[in-house]
Amino acid sequence: MKDLKVLTVESLHTTIFAFIEEGSHIIGDYNDMKEIILLMIRAGYVFNMDRDRLRDAMEELTYMLCPEDDINKDRVIKGLEYDDTDSEDDYVDDDDEDDDDEDGPPQGGQDLEIVDVSGDEIEDITPQVSC
Numbered sequence: 001m002k003d004l005k006v007l008t009v010e011s012l013h014t015t016i017f018a019f020i021e022e023g024s025h026i027i028g029d030y031n032d033m034k035e036i037i038l039l040m041i042r043a044g045y046v047f048n049m050d051r052d053r054l055r056d057a058m059e060e061l062t063y064m065l066c067p068e069d070d071i072n073k074d075r076v077i078k079g080l081e082y083d084d085t086d087s088e089d090d091y092v093d094d095d096d097e098d099d100d101d102e103d104g105p106p107q108g109g110q111d112l113e114i115v116d117v118s119g120d121e122i123e124d125i126t127p128q129v130s131c
Helices: 009-022 030-042 051-065 070-080
Strands: 005-007 045-047
Touching (some): 009 030, 009 045, 009 051, 030 045, 030 070, 051 070
Parallel strands (some): 005 045
16 A cells, blocks of 8 residues: 655645656656656655645646746636625625615615515416416
8 A cells, every 4th residue: 555645735845846857857848747647646646735736836837847838838827816706705795884774775875665565465376388
């Protein structure tokens, strides 16, 4: 049985780089780096981290070892760009900002009338489907 070598984020870059150098592996693109990771796993390395962090390290090392390839450069640049998608951390609930003004009119300045329809008969408009 192989000895497990548990890698953490702190040792990730240096361990992958040392593995590449010791094995005299050549990295030309990201696919070569994926093969290195597979070789490492077969050799008993375990990547105890978020897979996104592992992929970031793979992209960085691929670019470092083959900087003349524009595809490698583009991968790193894309990872450095600000992600403009909505996430829960970035979400601002507009209702929370106006909590102290709950009794006032809504944002548009219009007054809304609230009508109780619980006693009114509501017409059922559900379409009837016959089989």
